[in-house]
Amino acid sequence: MKSTLAMIIGVLVAIGLVQSTYVIDQAEQAILVQFGEPVGELVNTPGLHWKVPFIQDVRRFDKRILSWDGDITQIPTLGREFVLVDTTARWRIVDPLKFLRSVRDEAGARTRLDDLIDSVARDIISGTNLEEIIRSKDWSVDVKALGDEGVSLEQVDLNKPKKGRAVLETEMLAAASKLMPELGIELVDVRLKRINYIESVGRQVETRMISERQSIAERFRSEGQGKSSEILGEMERELRQIRSEAERKAAEIRGKADGEATKIYGETYGADPEFFTFLRTLESYQAMGANTTLVLDADSEFFRYLDSTRAR
Amino acid sequence: MSTPADRLAELLQFGPRKGRGGGGFAQSPPGRGGAKLPGGLIGFIIGALILLWLVFSSYYTVQPEGRAVVKRLGAVIAITDPGLHFKLPFGIDTVEFVATERVLKQEFGFRTLATEGERSEYSSQDFPEESLMLSGDLNIIDVEWVVQYRISDPMKYLYGMRDPTRTLRDISESVMRRVVGNRIGSEVLTTARVEIANLARDEVQEAMSKYDVGIHVVTVQLQDVIPPKAVQPAFNEVNEARQERERMINEATKRLNQEIPKASGEANRLIAEAEGYATERVNQALGETARFRSILAEYRSAPAVTRARMYIETINKILPNIGNVMVVKDGKTAPLPYFEMRRPHAPAMETPQ
Numbered sequence: 001m002k003s004t005l006a007m008i009i010g011v012l013v014a015i016g017l018v019q020s021t022y023v024i025d026q027a028e029q030a031i032l033v034q035f036g037e038p039v040g041e042l043v044n045t046p047g048l049h050w051k052v053p054f055i056q057d058v059r060r061f062d063k064r065i066l067s068w069d070g071d072i073t074q075i076p077t078l079g080r081e082f083v084l085v086d087t088t089a090r091w092r093i094v095d096p097l098k099f100l101r102s103v104r105d106e107a108g109a110r111t112r113l114d115d116l117i118d119s120v121a122r123d124i125i126s127g128t129n130l131e132e133i134i135r136s137k138d139w140s141v142d143v144k145a146l147g148d149e150g151v152s153l154e155q156v157d158l159n160k161p162k163k164g165r166a167v168l169e170t171e172m173l174a175a176a177s178k179l180m181p182e183l184g185i186e187l188v189d190v191r192l193k194r195i196n197y198i199e200s201v202g203r204q205v206e207t208r209m210i211s212e213r214q215s216i217a218e219r220f221r222s223e224g225q226g227k228s229s230e231i232l233g234e235m236e237r238e239l240r241q242i243r244s245e246a247e248r249k250a251a252e253i254r255g256k257a258d259g260e261a262t263k264i265y266g267e268t269y270g271a272d273p274e275f276f277t278f279l280r281t282l283e284s285y286q287a288m289g290a291n292t293t294l295v296l297d298a299d300s301e302f303f304r305y306l307d308s309t310r311a312r
Numbered sequence: 313m314s315t316p317a318d319r320l321a322e323l324l325q326f327g328p329r330k331g332r333g334g335g336g337f338a339q340s341p342p343g344r345g346g347a348k349l350p351g352g353l354i355g356f357i358i359g360a361l362i363l364l365w366l367v368f369s370s371y372y373t374v375q376p377e378g379r380a381v382v383k384r385l386g387a388v389i390a391i392t393d394p395g396l397h398f399k400l401p402f403g404i405d406t407v408e409f410v411a412t413e414r415v416l417k418q419e420f421g422f423r424t425l426a427t428e429g430e431r432s433e434y435s436s437q438d439f440p441e442e443s444l445m446l447s448g449d450l451n452i453i454d455v456e457w458v459v460q461y462r463i464s465d466p467m468k469y470l471y472g473m474r475d476p477t478r479t480l481r482d483i484s485e486s487v488m489r490r491v492v493g494n495r496i497g498s499e500v501l502t503t504a505r506v507e508i509a510n511l512a513r514d515e516v517q518e519a520m521s522k523y524d525v526g527i528h529v530v531t532v533q534l535q536d537v538i539p540p541k542a543v544q545p546a547f548n549e550v551n552e553a554r555q556e557r558e559r560m561i562n563e564a565t566k567r568l569n570q571e572i573p574k575a576s577g578e579a580n581r582l583i584a585e586a587e588g589y590a591t592e593r594v595n596q597a598l599g600e601t602a603r604f605r606s607i608l609a610e611y612r613s614a615p616a617v618t619r620a621r622m623y624i625e626t627i628n629k630i631l632p633n634i635g636n637v638m639v640v641k642d643g644k645t646a647p648l649p650y651f652e653m654r655r656p657h658a659p660a661m662e663t664p665q
Contacts, residue, residue: 025386048386139448217549294634
């Protein structure tokens with residue numbers, strides 16, 4: 001009987017001990033709540049702590065940075081393109097007391113964040129062109145550096161964005177942060193995680209990409225033809241140049257030789273033109289053949305003696 | 313029945329209140345002997361279990377690849393290095409292991425299923441929602457990448473942020489989309505890969521450092537960067553067209569390389585021929601004039617005789633070959649009488665051969 005009583009007392013003491021202590025983790029902070037009403041200071045140091053048993057409750061809050069991921073929402077941009085936007089944010093509980101009073105717990109906070117960040121994202125996305133959202137402030141496209149792979153540039157305007165993605169994110173953070181102090185929450189950042197076209201727009205964009213590629217392919221082909229013609233034309237020009245130059249040179253060489261020969265002949269034959277004519281004529285007679293009729297004067301040298309021997 | 317059960321019963325009889333003793337905790341579960349003294353048996357079992365718990369909860373081993381964060385009643389008291397360590401038992405001290413030495417990775421757009429054996433197996437499933445993004449010229453592009461990181465500070469990793477890995481994923485996706493969105497699609501596909509990877513690494517690291525969560529981003533590597541499936545044939549067409557362009561240019565160049573040397577050769581031949589002609593012509597002239605000079609010299613020594621001789625010799629030489637010879641006599645009344653030296657040859661005139 002005695003031991004049973006001791007046991008009961010022991011159990012009661014244990015329960016009392018458990019009820020009057022609590023452990024705060026390194027990652028936590030806590031507020032004591034007495035009959036639903038917060039009491040005392042914020043408990044911020046990890047370790048073992050005391051409380052009034054039974055009447056005080058511990059509400060624990062994470063001290064760390066927490067992440068929030070929004071639903072994927074369909075939002076039209078300023079240019080009336082529908083895009084799917086997925087936002088993500090990081091936040092932390094900076095004022096557990098306010099947090100406890102305004103949203104109670106993390107689940108409550110999440111629904112508030114859902115509403116807030118979604119509406120902020122909607123406001124900003126729908127007031128901005130898609131290029132502004134996709135590109136950033138440090139956008140710089142060197143059209144020339146793109147080379148032959150480049151886009152059909154007239155189709156897309158490649159202007160630098162006025163704000164750009166990072167600035168829009170900052171604006172979203174600023175807009176969403178306005179209401180946060182009341183909730184005891186600090187928004188660390190808000191980021192656009194994913195932005196994609198809705199399916200029907202996506203298909204249109206793909207069609208546009210296809211036609212863009214095809215026009216580039218077409219350009220390559222005609223470039224090939226053009227270059228080829230250019231090379232062949234250049235070849236033709238060069239061929240003509242080579243040939244005509246050779247012909248000219250050959251004619252020059254021949255002419256010079258002819259001239260030299262003429263000079264040699266002239267100088268030599270000029271010594272006795274009469275004899276040259278005589279000799280040359282004799283030589284040309286030798287070319288006479290069977291179908292030539294030679295008319296000789298009977299008084300000629302050849303017949304002179306023949307004649308004189310004839311008796312008259 | 314069994315020997316251990318008998319021995320247990322014996323033990324319980326001799327020391328009924330020694331349940332807290334540690335000697336017998338390795339024994340088999342109690343058999344029928346337990347029915348005799350239930351209180352003692354329960355005490356013994358509880359004692360054994362408590363001892364087991366004490367033993368197993370008072371040490372821990374840190375693997376070489378990591379470090380351990382030791383908490384006493386929720387508060388961090390130490391960070392320990394690899395090896396065997398002791399701690400307070402019964403959950404007073406708790407330990408969390410963090411793999412600080414290992415390079416961890418997050419995959420985007422694909423998943424490695426297993427890396428056993430010689431090659432990795434990849435999931436055949438795609439994750440288009442992770443990998444599809446828009447480039448700066450508002451085209452769709454499919455980018456797969458890997459973020460490799462290391463936990464540089466276990467304390468910050470555990471207590472700076474809840475679920476830092478998820479944040480790392482979110483930030484990686486956000487950063488990659490920003491970087492890709494700041495480029496023309498064709499650049500992303502070709503030349504800008506390395507630059508994009510480096511920029512993404514720096515920006516992810518910057519974000520992680522801002523949160524101060526003890527993550528060091530080792531590297532960001534782009535894997536497959538491709539246009540969306542429907543557009544791929546068109547991209548191939550561009551490649552083919554480029555090949556075709558090169559081919560046409562090469563063919564033209566080939567023809568050029570064939571024709572020009574040939575023409576040059578021909579031109580050289582033409583010139584060489586002309587030069588040959590020139591030499592020939594001059595030599596001919598020199599030869600002929602030399603001959604003329606020799607004859608002239610002889611002729612001058614006896615002009616009349618030589619002249620007559622040459623004339624007669626020539627007539628002699630040509631007369632046998634000549635078709636008809638007419639001899640005309642001057643001073644006779646017209647018509648001029650003549651004789652034909654070779655009458656039989658006359659018809660030959662009509663049929664010139």
